[in-house]
Amino acid sequence: xxxxxxxxxxxxxxxxxxxxxxxxxxxxxxxxxxxxxxxxxxxxxxxxxxxxxxxxxxxxxxxxxxxxxxxxxxxxxxxxxxxxxxxxxxxxxxxxxxxxxxxxxxxxxxxxxxxxxxxxxxxxxxxxxxxxxxxxxxxxxxxxxxxxxxxxxxxxxxxxxxxxxxxxxxxxxxxxxxxxxxxxxxxxxxxxxxxxxxxxxxxxxxxxxxxxxxxxxxxxxxxxxxxxxxxxxxxxxxxxxxxxxxxxxxxxxxxxxxxxxxxxxxxxxxxxxxxxxxxxxxxxxxxxxxxxxxxxxxxxxxxxxxxxxxxxxxxxxxxxxxxxxxxxxxxxxxxxxxxxxxxxxxxxxxxxxxxxxxxxxxxxxxxxxxxxxxxxxxxx
Numbered sequence: 295x296x297x298x299x300x301x302x303x304x305x306x307x308x309x310x311x312x313x314x315x316x317x318x319x320x321x322x323x324x325x326x327x328x329x330x331x332x333x334x335x336x337x338x339x340x341x342x343x344x345x346x347x348x349x350x351x352x353x354x355x356x357x358x359x360x361x362x363x364x365x366x367x368x369x370x371x372x373x374x375x376x377x378x379x380x381x382x383x384x385x386x387x388x389x390x391x392x393x394x395x396x397x398x399x400x401x402x403x404x405x406x407x408x409x410x411x412x413x414x415x416x417x418x419x420x421x422x423x424x425x426x427x428x429x430x431x432x433x434x435x436x437x438x439x440x441x442x443x444x445x446x447x448x449x450x451x452x453x454x455x456x457x458x459x460x461x462x463x464x465x466x467x468x469x470x471x472x473x474x475x476x477x478x479x480x481x482x483x484x485x486x487x488x489x490x491x492x493x494x495x496x497x498x499x500x501x502x503x504x505x506x507x508x509x510x511x512x513x514x515x516x517x518x519x520x521x522x523x524x525x526x527x528x529x530x531x532x533x534x535x536x537x538x539x540x541x542x543x544x545x546x547x548x549x550x551x552x553x554x555x556x557x558x559x560x561x562x563x564x565x566x567x568x569x570x571x572x573x574x575x576x577x578x579x580x581x582x583x584x585x586x587x588x589x590x591x592x593x594x595x596x597x598x599x600x601x602x603x604x605x606x607x608x609x610x611x612x613x614x615x616x617x618x619x620x621x622x623x624x625x626x627x628x629x630x631x632x633x634x635x636x637x638x639x640x641x642x643x644x645x646x647x648x649x650x651x652x653x654x655x656x657x658x659x660x661x662x663x664x665x666x667x668x669x670x671x672x673x674x
Contacts, residue, residue, distance in 0.1 A: 317651075324648050333410045333645060341408030348400060392660040392670055399656030406649035423474040423634045424544045425493060425537075427530040428462055428500075431455070431551035432513060433484040433521040438552070440586040442616045451510070458550040458584050459508035461619050463501060465548065468627045470497040477634065479533055482507050484518025487529035493537050523551055523599070524560040524568050527579065531571050544634050545577040547608070548626060553583035556595045569602045578608035580626050582619070589614050 335341065436455035445460035446452060469476050477493040478500045491503045506512060530547050534540050558565045572579055581603045585593055590600075590612035603610045609626075613619035663670050 321648050321651050324645070325652075328412065328645060328648070333405075333412060336409040336411065338408050341404045341406075344407050345400070345404040348404075389670060392664040395656045395660035395663070399653040399660070402649045402653035402656065406646050406653055410645040410649065412643050412645060420633055421475045423469075423476040423495075424546045425477045425479075425534070425539050425542065425634065426469075426546045426548060427479045427481060427493075427533060428466070429481045429483060429487070429526045429530060429547065429549045429551075430458060430462055430504075430507065431484070431521060431523070431526075431549075432482050432507065432516045432518070433552075433554075434519045435521055435552050435554045438586070440584060440616075442619075445616060445619070454552055454584055454586065455513060456508060456510075457616075457619070458582075459504060461582070461584070461613075461623060462548075462550050463504045463508075464620075465623045465627065466497060466500055466504065468623065470501075472627070475634065479530070480504060480507075481526055481530055481533070482516070483522070483526035483529070484516060485520040485522055485525070486518055487522075487526040489529065489533060492533065493539070521551065521555040522557055522560055523549065523553075523555045524557060524563075524565050527572065528560065528563065528568050531568075531575065531577065534575065534577065540575045542634075543576070545575065547572070547577055547579045548582065549579065550582050550584060552585045553581075553593050553595050553599060554585075556598060558598065565598070565602060569605060572606045577606065579603050579606045580608045580622075580629075581610045582613055582622050582626075583611060584613045584619060587614050588612070 432455060436458065437453045439452045440446070440454035440457040441452055442457045442460070445464060446457040466478065469478070475495050476497075477495050478491075478497070479493045480490040480500055480503050482488050482490050490507060491500055494500065526549065527547065531540075534545055539545055560568065569579075581599060583593065583596070583599070590596060590610075592612075592614075596610075596612070600610045611618070611622035611625075613622050
């Protein structure tokens with residue numbers, strides 16, 4: 295083995311220690327969050343019977359030991375005289391620590407044997423991630439070419455739409471491969487906006503939906519021909535509202551479009567009113583304009599969308615080639631590092647492991663002290 299290399303057993307040992315540490319931390323966290331009054335038991339009679347049997351057996355052994363006569367000279371030890379002037383140690387009671395640990399573990403063992411569980415558990419969980427609404431433009435203008443060697447290498451055509459779908463899929467996979475647990479929604483839009491998948495933390499479901507709308511046959515059947523970006527933003531804000539996310543922190547909108555839209559009024563709402571709703575809800579918009587070989591300001595609607603997007607706290611990306619498109623994906627992934635706090639509901643959650651672990655820890659500690667520490671092996 296070369297110098298500096300570690301053996302497989304070394305890494306297995308580190309993984310085992312990490313697993314044990316995680317289990318202990320989870321057990322301690324579970325102990326802090328569980329009240330004994332909330333516990334229910336699948337096998338309460340068996341646990342009670344085992345506790346009574348253990349107490350009865352202990353009493354029976356004590357009675358038997360006192361009843362059986364002891365032979366003179368064989369069950370006694372000759373000890374030297376102890377001067378009365380010698381004071382007993384104030385820590386003499388510590389010798390009973392192994393017995394105390396054993397007795398402490400008994401009720402925990404009985405509870406574990408009763409198979410405890412909680413009927414309904416609600417807990418607030420915080421983990422890294424964002425609530426992200428991904429919007430993909432499927433209008434007719436997205437049929438224009440967008441040359442791509444990495445993102446759109448397998449497609450039969452180099453249409454901007456398929457490159458855009460591949461870019462959205464790349465972004466989702468980056469979130470999936472990271473440490474995030476996002477809530478992602480997928481919206482496809484043209485003249486109208488359609489919610490393909492509402493908010494979910496199932497990345498595989500989102501990827502499946504993305505691949506379905508990216509199918510050439512499915513794209514050819516898309517009914518809307520125009521591009522109304524504000525309609526998609528308004529629909530996304532409505533989706534955040536439907537899930538009661540408007541007051542939450544960590545919301546984000548990502549738009550993949552060629553930006554060919556100059557409409558300032560949609561459904562009686564001006565663009566400023568629609569973007570103001572995003573500003574009020576603190577939902578930044580990240581606008582990825584995929585228009586091949588047309589840099590920032592080279593598309594007429596850029597003058598409309600750049601200031602509107604910046605007001606939300608987001609960014610405008612003029613992705614005029616594949617490299618710039620990939621850079622935009624990486625940058626959005628880096629800024630999307632917030633946290634999500636959700637409430638989880640769990641029914642009939644078993645709690646056996648926590649009590650069994652505490653009982654085992656007490657008994658192993660008692661045995662270790664009695665067998666390995668000389669001070670606990672001495673006579674009183």
